[in-house]
Amino acid sequence: MEVTFRIRRYNPEIPGKDKPYWQEFTLKDVEPTDRVLEMLHRIKWEQDGTLAFRRSCAHGICGSDAMRINGRNRLACKVLVKELGARIQVEPILGLPVLKDLIVDMEPFFAHYRQVMPYFVNNSPLPADGRERLQSPEDREKFDDTTKCILCACCTTSCPSFWANGSYVGPAAIVQAHRFIFDSRDQAWQDRLDILAEPNGVWRCRTIFNCTPACPRDIEVTRAIGEVKLAIRGGKRDGIIQVSQIETH
Amino acid sequence: MQTHQFDAIIVGAGGAGLMAALYASKGGANVAVVSKLYPTRSHTGTAQGGIGAALGNHEEDSPLWHAYDTVKGGDYLADQNAAKVLAEEAIDAVIELEHMGLPFDRTPEGRISQRRFGGHTSNFGEKPVRRACHAADRTGHMILQTLYQQCIKHEVKFFDEFHVVDLLVNNGAACGVVAVQLGTGELHVFHGKAVLFATGGWGKVWQVTSNAHSLTGDGAAIAFRRGIPMQDMEFFQFHPTGIYKMGILITEGVRGEGGVLINRHGERFMEKYAPRIKDLASRDVISRSIYLEIRDGNGIGGKDYVYLDVRPETVNRYLAEAGESRRVTAADIEKKLPDILDFCRVYLGIDPVKEPMPIQPTAHYAMGGIPTNVDAEVVIDENWTVMPGLYAAGECACVSCHGANRLGTNSLVDLVVFGRRGGMAIAEFVKHADFVPLPANPAAEAEAALKRIRQSKGKTRPYELRQQMQKVMMDYVGVFREASGINTAIAAVNELRHRYHTDLVIDDAGHKFNTDLMEAWELGCLLDLALITAYSAAARTESRGAHSREDYQQRDDANWLVHTLAFPKDFTISSTGELHVDLNFNKKVDLSLAEVDPRFAPKERVY
Numbered sequence: 001m002e003v004t005f006r007i008r009r010y011n012p013e014i015p016g017k018d019k020p021y022w023q024e025f026t027l028k029d030v031e032p033t034d035r036v037l038e039m040l041h042r043i044k045w046e047q048d049g050t051l052a053f054r055r056s057c058a059h060g061i062c063g064s065d066a067m068r069i070n071g072r073n074r075l076a077c078k079v080l081v082k083e084l085g086a087r088i089q090v091e092p093i094l095g096l097p098v099l100k101d102l103i104v105d106m107e108p109f110f111a112h113y114r115q116v117m118p119y120f121v122n123n124s125p126l127p128a129d130g131r132e133r134l135q136s137p138e139d140r141e142k143f144d145d146t147t148k149c150i151l152c153a154c155c156t157t158s159c160p161s162f163w164a165n166g167s168y169v170g171p172a173a174i175v176q177a178h179r180f181i182f183d184s185r186d187q188a189w190q191d192r193l194d195i196l197a198e199p200n201g202v203w204r205c206r207t208i209f210n211c212t213p214a215c216p217r218d219i220e221v222t223r224a225i226g227e228v229k230l231a232i233r234g235g236k237r238d239g240i241i242q243v244s245q246i247e248t249h
Numbered sequence: 250m251q252t253h254q255f256d257a258i259i260v261g262a263g264g265a266g267l268m269a270a271l272y273a274s275k276g277g278a279n280v281a282v283v284s285k286l287y288p289t290r291s292h293t294g295t296a297q298g299g300i301g302a303a304l305g306n307h308e309e310d311s312p313l314w315h316a317y318d319t320v321k322g323g324d325y326l327a328d329q330n331a332a333k334v335l336a337e338e339a340i341d342a343v344i345e346l347e348h349m350g351l352p353f354d355r356t357p358e359g360r361i362s363q364r365r366f367g368g369h370t371s372n373f374g375e376k377p378v379r380r381a382c383h384a385a386d387r388t389g390h391m392i393l394q395t396l397y398q399q400c401i402k403h404e405v406k407f408f409d410e411f412h413v414v415d416l417l418v419n420n421g422a423a424c425g426v427v428a429v430q431l432g433t434g435e436l437h438v439f440h441g442k443a444v445l446f447a448t449g450g451w452g453k454v455w456q457v458t459s460n461a462h463s464l465t466g467d468g469a470a471i472a473f474r475r476g477i478p479m480q481d482m483e484f485f486q487f488h489p490t491g492i493y494k495m496g497i498l499i500t501e502g503v504r505g506e507g508g509v510l511i512n513r514h515g516e517r518f519m520e521k522y523a524p525r526i527k528d529l530a531s532r533d534v535i536s537r538s539i540y541l542e543i544r545d546g547n548g549i550g551g552k553d554y555v556y557l558d559v560r561p562e563t564v565n566r567y568l569a570e571a572g573e574s575r576r577v578t579a580a581d582i583e584k585k586l587p588d589i590l591d592f593c594r595v596y597l598g599i600d601p602v603k604e605p606m607p608i609q610p611t612a613h614y615a616m617g618g619i620p621t622n623v624d625a626e627v628v629i630d631e632n633w634t635v636m637p638g639l640y641a642a643g644e645c646a647c648v649s650c651h652g653a654n655r656l657g658t659n660s661l662v663d664l665v666v667f668g669r670r671g672g673m674a675i676a677e678f679v680k681h682a683d684f685v686p687l688p689a690n691p692a693a694e695a696e697a698a699l700k701r702i703r704q705s706k707g708k709t710r711p712y713e714l715r716q717q718m719q720k721v722m723m724d725y726v727g728v729f730r731e732a733s734g735i736n737t738a739i740a741a742v743n744e745l746r747h748r749y750h751t752d753l754v755i756d757d758a759g760h761k762f763n764t765d766l767m768e769a770w771e772l773g774c775l776l777d778l779a780l781i782t783a784y785s786a787a788a789r790t791e792s793r794g795a796h797s798r799e800d801y802q803q804r805d806d807a808n809w810l811v812h813t814l815a816f817p818k819d820f821t822i823s824s825t826g827e828l829h830v831d832l833n834f835n836k837k838v839d840l841s842l843a844e845v846d847p848r849f850a851p852k853e854r855v856y
Binding site for chain 1: 286287289290291292294295304344347348349350352353354355356357358359360361384385387390391394395398399401402432461462463495497588591592595596597598710711712755756757759760761762763764765
């Protein structure tokens with residue numbers, strides 16, 4: 001099939017291209033099962049080498065190639081042409097400064113990530129037998145979903161609250177915090193809840209729900225944020241409070 | 250040009266680089282991690298099935314058995330002292346990862362859960378053993394995340410999206426690297442007492458590969474251009490189960506959970522090739538078996554692929570046949586292999602709990618690379634002479650603990666064990682070493698090489714050369730090789746390399762995020778490594794592990810229990826002609842375990 005790509009371009013080094021603009025490219029012999037990333041490569045390799053985007057693993061694990069594709073945040077390597085049809089629009093993800101074409105400045109995103117103490121803390125003595133700390137399969141399951149996060153920024157850059165206020169830590173940072181808050185082995189959960197109780201923490205989330213469908217790893221992001229909110233309100237993390245079990249008054 | 254000074258420069262931020270950075274930092278060194286990617290994009294994150302360690306959480310296990318499996322899996326080319334270190338320190342390394350918070354799956358008792366994996370056995374090959382410690386089928390992701398988290402906790406200094414393009418050597422010692430800051434195009438010189446390369450592999454040499462686009466062998470190629478030999482380059486592993494045509498990896502954990510390989514007749518063909526452990530034989534054995542099935546017309550529909558079948562009814566039928574009491578349900582498969590199911594559903598439109606997966610072997614892992622000793626110090630000849638200040642760990646290094654064929658899960662073990670050893674060795678080294686002065690105009694050669702590409706005015710676009718190289722290497726230096734094919738590849742790739750240096754053209758003459766330029770530069774690394782691989786493959790007139798010669802089908806221990814060392818010949822950084830190597834076969838395989846235990850002596854390898 002023939003597919004036309006409409007791509008948002010920007011090159012700060014070239015006069016005339018240093019304001020964002022749209023450019024169309026047409027590709028022939030596209031298979032419906034081709035990944036959008038492969039098509040971007042074909043455009044870059046066969047037609048215009050100046051087209052700039054990030055990519056690495058090409059199968060949805062490294063998180064490099066988050067883009068806004070036909071209006072939705074996707075990983076270019078994890079969306080096939082057949083889902084999109086013969087006209088495909090590709091733009092940089094929103095809410096982070098564009099540096100060149102589809103490449104955005106990820107530093108603000110990683111700065112928010114670092115804010116939430118995204119690392120394991122346990123200062124108790126190690127087990128005397130020199131082996132692993134124990135954790136039941138049930139306790140392990142409580143934070144399984146949020147361990148899947150690949151820091152691609154699809155969720156954070158789909159969030160209207162983040163678009164409106166770049167100081168908001170954003171869904172991805174909360175997901176990362178959740179992974180530790182609900183890990184029975186971790187001891188800094190109260191510190192993380194305190195961080196996320198600040199004005200630019202979880203309360204900036206208005207439960208708009210854009211983040212959950214944006215996640216290429218199918219993490220229930222909105223639910224994770226809700227669980228953190230409930231933990232802050234309850235001042236405890238004794239098991240995850242199931243959102244579905246909350247009584248409405 | 251900016252110059253930075255650190256005690257230690259770690260190049261690459263995958264598992265080995267991050268482990269080295271952590272340990273060098275903890276040991277007091279002032280460390281910089283320089284990576285062309287954001288650390289969490291590194292390819293360690295794609296490792297799926299598990300990390301091997303003889304924890305014995307389910308059944309009896311021992312590091313000696315792990316060492317034996319590693320040596321046997323490596324078809325007796327592994328240095329046995331290195332295999333011993335790998336297997337023994339794996340236990341401590343995995344426990345340490347857990348202490349760092351890594352969310353392993355758990356047994357009902359709360360211990361780290363372990364699964365079967367190819368080539369891992371108990372009691373010297375007797376039967377499969379549960380040794381692969383796993384976190385679903387995203388173990389590598391968890392390792393990468395955990396190590397990056399720890400680096401943040403310990404305030405390790407990162408230079409993200411700095412692409413290293415040259416190694417600086419002065420007075421016979423490594424003293425730094427040159428890197429392009431991708432966002433600006435500016436060159437930075439990193440001056441260090443110690444440099445550790447942890448830049449990963451070069452699967453992009455081949456057409457069908459599980460490897461990331463970024464796996465272009467930069468560190469190995471840079472080191473080679475500075476005179477460091479490449480060891481055992483003919484040994485490149487083809488993983489048996491890549492998604493057909495795409496090469497995306499389907500973990501061996503699928504077979505560990507009971508999945509089987511099936512040909513067009515519905516036969517479980519590994520019963521023919523590895524009667525004892527069947528679908529859990531070593532990867533080289535299984536990849537060859539698949540090729541042979543395809544050659545005999547037993548591929549699906551007569552084509553060049555077979556099925557990997559993990560449907561519960563299939564798994565349970567063979568479990569019953571084997572007299573095992575365990576049974577699996579679709580829900581179990583979903584729980585244990587979620588990412589694999591996701592790949593198949595997204596990319597193939599196939600649901601593996603209902604349909605078998607079409608698979609073919611995919612270029613996966615470099616056993617060879619930059620030669621090192623067990624402390625990750627780079628050695629530059631057959632006499633184990635160390636280049637002061639230079640270290641390598643992970644896939645780009647050749648310790649050699651993997652020999653001629655790496656065992657599944659041992660790549661992750663390698664990262665943490667030898668990354669850690671490298672970090673500890675560096676911490677000690679920099680306490681006593683002085684800074685070797687930088688050479689004059691340290692960035693000049695790198696700058697000239699990039700300028701030549703940036704200003705190239707030829708007719709050939711880089712992707713044309715890359716695709717031709719990948720096809721030639723797949724056809725002639727793949728799972729099976731023979732002399733005339735390898736020589737065809739050498740001539741073809743040298744011709745491509747010549748065009749690369751004389752007839753290239755790129756579009757982007759800019760500086761900021763010039764990915765056109767950097768991809769073209771990476772292609773230069775791939776071409777060099779393809780040639781070194783082919784030369785090494787031509788010289789080794791035997792079949793061993795992943796190097797399978799149709800014209801020399803037997804392993805030849807009398808002549809070939811040696812490592813291949815390929816040195817650059819008549820080579821300068823700016824040379825544009827053919828690439829040639831001097832091959833040296835004087836580095837003998839370490840057989841220290843066999844000297845005290847006859848079970849480790851080379852013998853016929855059957856599974």
